Amino acid sequence: MVVTRGNPARNRDPLRTLVFRLTAIAVAVLLVLSLLASWLALHSFERVLYPELRLKAAGVAEILARQINRALDYDIPLQELPGLAEALEREIKVHPDIAYAAVEAPDGQVLAAYGARPSRLAAPGGGLASEDYDILVPLVGHGQAQAQLRLSLDPAWLTRASTDLMLEVASVILVSVLVTFEILLLVVNLSMAKVKTRSLGAAGMAGAQQPVNLVFLRLPVFLFCLSEELSRPFMPAYAQQLAPTAPWLPVDLAVSLPITLFMLVWALSQPTGARFSGRVGRRSAFLVAAGLSALGLTLTALADHLVTFLLWRCVTALGYGLALITAQGVVVDHTTGKNRAGGLALFIGALLAAGVCGPVAGGIIADQVGASATLLVGAGAALAAALALVLLFGRDPRLAAEGFSAPHVGGHANRPAIARLAGDGRFAALMTLSAIPAKVAATGVLFFLIPLLLAESGAGKAEIGRVQMMYFLAFIIISPLAATLSDRWQSRRGFIIGGGLATLIGLAPLALWDQGWSAALAIGLFGFAQALISAPQLTLVTQISSRVRVAEITAIGWFRLLERLGGALGPLLAVALAAAWSYHVAVLGMGLLCGVSALLFGLLYRRAPPTAASSEMSS
């Protein structure tokens, strides 16, 4: 795949166009047929579920009737029976599938009631008449019926159950579409590579070396990132379960430590990982990284003590950091300043696709087979990533130790670079008032607070995964748009301030509501806000780097390293706020951190004169 810049209409890649068209076909067929299949399934489900709900409601009615009948046997008139409405209320509150309960006199007068009688009766399996939803039990005193008890099933409960199923199906479709896109891109490029090799042979240029096709890197990176993303919806809750094995550690800290340590090891592994990857070669480094991650995930799944759990998370993080810096190394080795943005966009595309697929798939798998089995699936995905790299690149010497010539990121040689960067007030402002607060909020809210907050309010792992997915989905959609607009309007500072304030606006509602769509909406807004910041931040880094005479890639390397170190603070800050107040207040605190930092950034970041340097990365 040739990565181009400039006029998109003129430079449109026909292969990419073909892949998009084919993906559109897959989406269309999937949507139509899965909707049809889901409708058939829901119809069958509700037909079976509804009688079971009626049976259960009849059981509730029988228990209530027995209590009331006892009073009638003592000759207490129903009108004077104390606590009748409260008894109805108590029962209805513990049975969400019952909407209404009432004691009715023979003339139809309601003596006591709780709830609202459903007016909308449209559940496919339940029938359409109001009687289909009512359970009537006579209230008997001294062998004579004196009144009746009416319980009404809640059709909305059936609708909610159906919606939940539909959301699950929709998640599977979304994941399938992204996986189809990844595989199609690969299949079409493989076909093209074969023709290209033969065409070169026919033209008498068989010996000419083809450039490394970076599209082949996408699938290994996608699978590798998927291995880690699968565990996002349940990692804090998993640590919470193991917390009692280390009673000397406060539970809140025990829950936040796995994420903090992961981020820390990941960040710190970058400079060493880059050197290691350069020394042993990209292929070997990626294979080692995948092996480390697979081992870490397997042992994490088997860990029965918090300390060993933390240790294996660190091993996984080491593998994760090494794999990502190696993959970035491959992109940097085989691109030039002209097409590096496109190369990195391919890499980031795989990362984001895994970010969308991972939490959803992980949540669903964990709900069905448990968290440990999901971690083992993750280990399998890491090994599959290694296998994909071997199959796609074979023994290409350009991925061996001597096959690269890119500058290393971080490390001894770059110490003066960080000194020059740190000496620049704008870089310091960008890091401390935008990049680090944004990363603190991302790790603190997305990976730590959301799983705990939603689990506390009764959400399953699949639902948590769906909510986390919204962040990446919004990011994928908005990020390219924000990059283009911030370039066109030359307004990076404005976008960063806007993104910080949008983070506050997006997260603030979560401080009040975490039910239903509100959490998904808030996290979607959070992803939108972070997408506004991402590309403009990198553009400013490249502008600063040219001003302080530091190589762009080095400046970006330091930017990423410092940002991830900040990210390690996210769960710690979140746990401190949650321990002092609550999860809701902690989310608000994270939003405030971003909002206030953005305002300070707006005040302190001095506008620089325009330079020739432009953004190298679109995301």
Next chain:
Amino acid sequence: MIDDRVLVARVGGVIAATVALAIALALLLAFLKFDQRFVDVTVARLGLVVEEVRRQSETGLALGLELAELEDLTGVLQRAAGARDVLHIDILDDQGAVLFSSAPARLGSRADLGGLVADAGGRLSRRARDHELLLTGRLGNGFGQMVGDVAVYADLTPQHQALAGVRRELLSSTAPLVVFALLLTLLAVFLTVRLSGRADSGRDQSRPWPPLSPGQPGRGGGGRLVVRVVRDKLGGQRKSWS
């Protein structure tokens, strides 16, 4: 020979397999979720029996009686065991020994409480083995001490039969759908690749490539998209090499 037919076969195969797999997976997940919900409703219904027995037992315990002294529990258990799907109900002491039961043969035996999983609320624990469901609830005395358990054994055969019926129905109604999806996808891919090839060949007329020789992939104008794209790309490379 890589030409459009090979491309159609490859990408069509990939898309068709993914579409079929996605539909099958979506249905499987929906079914598993439904299975879970269906059993949850059954558990909630049988949980009413546990709660009712617990309420009556704890009334006696609150009066200061020992669990073993609640002689009238046998009648309560026999009445409660009349609920639909219930096999028998036991009252267990804190060692798991059966003190009272709706099935007199079980008196004095020790209950197997292995594999019980507590529900989210923590009030009930459950275990499903084959067709038998065991639901337990803790019994507390007036001082809040746990002195035993209510154990309700139920037969899930009717529920499993209902689920098997749904499974059969889904398979019979969706299998043709999946086959249809496969054929539709292959047709759509074939048409897309063919039309893309035509559009591309129309644009190619202005390009400085010589006509294709007979037998060379790409001849025919209608298709050979991949070959054309590769020629374009190689053309660009040749210029840069020269």
